[in-house]
Amino acid sequence: MPQLIFKGVSVEQVKKISTPLVEELAELCECETDNFTFEIVDSIFVFNGEEVPGFPFIEVKWFDRGQKVQDEFAAITTEHLHSLGIPDVEIAFRVFSESDYYLNGKSFA
Numbered sequence: 838m839p840q841l842i843f844k845g846v847s848v849e850q851v852k853k854i855s856t857p858l859v860e861e862l863a864e865l866c867e868c869e870t871d872n873f874t875f876e877i878v879d880s881i882f883v884f885n886g887e888e889v890p891g892f893p894f895i896e897v898k899w900f901d902r903g904q905k906v907q908d909e910f911a912a913i914t915t916e917h918l919h920s921l922g923i924p925d926v927e928i929a930f931r932v933f934s935e936s937d938y939y940l941n942g943k944s945f946a
Contacts, residue, residue: 838938839866839899839910840874845891846918848877854917861913865906893918893926900945901932 839862843851855875863870882891895914902910911928918926936946 838868838872838874838933839897840876841914842896842898843875843877843893844880844895845882845893846877846895846921846923850918850921850923851875851877853921858914858917861917862910865909865913866902893923895926895928896931897928898931898933900935900938 859870859873859875862873866872880891882889895918897910897914901907907930911930914928915926934946936944938945
């Protein structure tokens, strides 16, 4: 169920890393690759009255898997973005409680 939302990264860039990235993350999270969702948000960034390139920012929405897995998840994701020539990447995690997450009307709790 991990959902990765990319901002400041192009669709073509995410396509290049999507297969190896999701394979590594699925192994780390001990889940299937089809549990992952990658979304690329087409945003316009403005600074000082001008359009500017967006800063690479990835938001991860998921169930808590502990600090060690979260740290490794961030490291793996950063490594793949660095492989695209992106020097700096910010990643933020948003944790869902299983009791607050539903599939077809049924709680994950």
